[in-house]
Amino acid sequence: MSTFLGQISEIPGISVDRFDGENLKSSAFFLSHCHSDHMKGLSSSFFNYLINSDTYLYCSPISKAFLMGIFVGLPEDRILEIELSIPKIIRYTVPEGGESLATSLTVSTSPAGHCPGSVMFIFSKDEKTILYSGDFRINPKDLPKLNPLNDKIDGKNRAKKFDTIYLDTTFLSLDFPRFPSRLESCEAICDAVKQWLEPNSKNVVIIECSALYGVEYLFMEMFKLLNLKIHIKDKVHSNYIRIPELAEIVTIDGRDSRIHACTSKLFSTKNLLCRSDVDYENILTIVPSVMRWKGKNTSCISEYDTRNRQRLYVCYSTHSSYEELRAFVDYFKPDKIVPCVCPSDSATKIDKLLGEFMSYQMKLDESDQVSESLNFRVPFTRVFKKPFASKYFADDDDEDDEL
Ligand SMILES: [Zn+2]
Ligand SMILES: [Zn+2]
Known part of the structure; x- marks a missing residue:
């Protein structure tokens, strides 16, 4: 800050x-x-x-x-x-x-x-x-x-x-001391997304963002590597549509997407409001984060929550x-x-x-x-x-x- x-x-x-x-x-x-x-x-x-x-x-x-x-x-x-x-x-x-x-x-x-x-x-x-x-x-x-x-x-x-x-x-x-490059972080995220989505057409991914803006590069790389649009919050969408590079990679129709950045960190991500057809067992939550790596070795870019294999933390820094x-x-x-x-x-x-x-x-x-x-x-x-x-x-x- x-x-x-x-x-x-x-x-x-x-x-x-x-x-x-x-x-x-x-x-x-x-x-x-x-x-x-x-x-x-x-x-x-x-x-x-x-x-x-x-x-x-x-x-x-x-x-x-x-x-x-x-x-x-x-x-x-x-x-x-x-x-x-x-x-x-x-x-x-x-x-x-x-x-x-x-x-x-x-x-x-x-x-x-x-x-x-x-x-x-x-x-x-x-x-x-x-x-x-x-x-x-x-x-x-x-x-x-x-x-x-x-x-x-x-x-x-x-x-x-x-x-x-x-x-x-x-x-x-x-x-x-050091962070993975954003491309490395994005690739780690995309690999995890692919692995999660492939086995079951009902499976979806939530990208849990700590702020309204800041992970746009990640969204662009995800679209490039996975060719999937990201469902984002309405108020974020109203800004993204002003920027052509972002407008084409996001959607406001949750039914359209298997990747969701539409949730709020403050609320439980156990359910996806935009997809009532999706059960908790079908959701992988990915958390781009830096603070989790404080004082830790960042050569390991990602790690699952030890108590929850449906929650993956990935070291991702914009600073x-x-x-x-x-x-x-x-x-x-x-x-x-x-x-x-x-x-x-x-x-x-x-x-x-x-x-x-x-x-x-x-x-x-x-x-x-x-x-x-x-x-x-x-x-x-x-x-x-x-x-x-x-x-x-x-x-x-x-x-x-x-x-
Ligand atoms: Zn800033
Ligand atoms: Zn959604």
């Missing part, structure tokens, strides 16, 4: 992923993705504020589509889309001495691989370049392919020099693991990192781990040149099997050349 308060100290006058309190003094707003902990303060009164103050909210086209589904009647012309990889000049004002000074910055976005439409923001203002990662999961191996995060030098992508990275530190903990974060920091070697998920009881541990990640700074002080021994080897590399086409859903398994 994001604990970031919204303001980028290096660039006063803008707010990111927080839209309340002091942020209402800002004059340009940015939303990295549509998860509720990044949308605090978004409301009809905030959108009225945009109109009255002649300011704008910037986000990806998919996030805009989601917002229009969530906030019916929002002033569409106040939400401006930023296309991936295309730098945009933003004009805004900074309060100074009781006056508002007009100024500008350049922003570009990179796919964040977290959920549909999720992006990282790269802000350039005066001499400063700042990366706001938002929630993200990108295979470290793919970092050199992401053009907005790199500078072209002699025809090759080299890591951009960031003054500060505002970092998604959700799983910055030695309890979460970076400790090792992925370490490789991310080591790739960019920023001057400063601000952790964006930093509950007060974990702050000391997070600071310590970030200090270890940034040990290159001490060594750089000793010598201007980076020695060979400092080249951190990405410890968690995988063999990538399948391409994943859509640029907006770019993922940790993405094989696309460059974005």
Whole structure:
């Protein structure tokens, strides 16, 4: 859960992923993705504020589509889309001495691989370049392919020099050293689904999701591998239909489907409301989860509930693991990192781990040149099997050349 308060100290006058309190003094707003902990303060009164103050909210086209589904009647012309990889000049004002000074910055976005439409923001203002990662999961191996995060030098992508990275530190903990790639998790889930569905035409599968959104990549892979539409909740469907890649893989007719993400975690999954013809013995419940793997070996991707063989847990993460974060920091070697998920009881541990990640700074002080021994080897590399086409859903398994 994001604990970031919204303001980028290096660039006063803008707010990111927080839209309340002091942020209402800002004059340009940015939303990295549509998860509720990044949308605090978004409301009809905030959108009225945009109109009255002649300011704008910037986000990806998919996030805009989601917002229009969530906030019916929002002033569409106040939400401006930023296309991936295309730098945009933003004009805004900074309060100074009781006056508002007009100024500008350049922003570009990179796919964040977290959920549909999720992006990282790269802000350039005066001499400063700042990366706001938002929630993200990108295979470290793919970092050199992401053009907005790199500078072209002699025809090759080299890591951009960031003054500060505002970092998604959700799983910055030695309890979460590594995760399977999402493709591996999806394949484990699809294998289990196939095995369950084949023996009996009455058998169905429930995907138990902890939040309304976040497993869209899983749904897309399941459709690709199994060619079965997923029954989802009506209110989720009303948003998915705005996005063609998702609209074609889901249904609101429960009788249509053998895969169901229509249940609520809070309620018992013993019965399926949309399929009264299905008995409990015909249901396999699959739970994509990370917390169950806290401190455990993730080389075993899935495990059945010890007391219930009809309940399967699969390690599935849309945030970076400790090792992925370490490789991310080591790739960019920023001057400063601000952790964006930093509950007060974990702050000391997070600071310590970030200090270890940034040990290159001490060594750089000793010598201007980076020695060979400092080249951190990405410890968690995988063999990538399948391409994943859509640029907006770019993922940790993405094989696309460059974005
Ligand atoms: Zn998120
Ligand atoms: Zn259903």
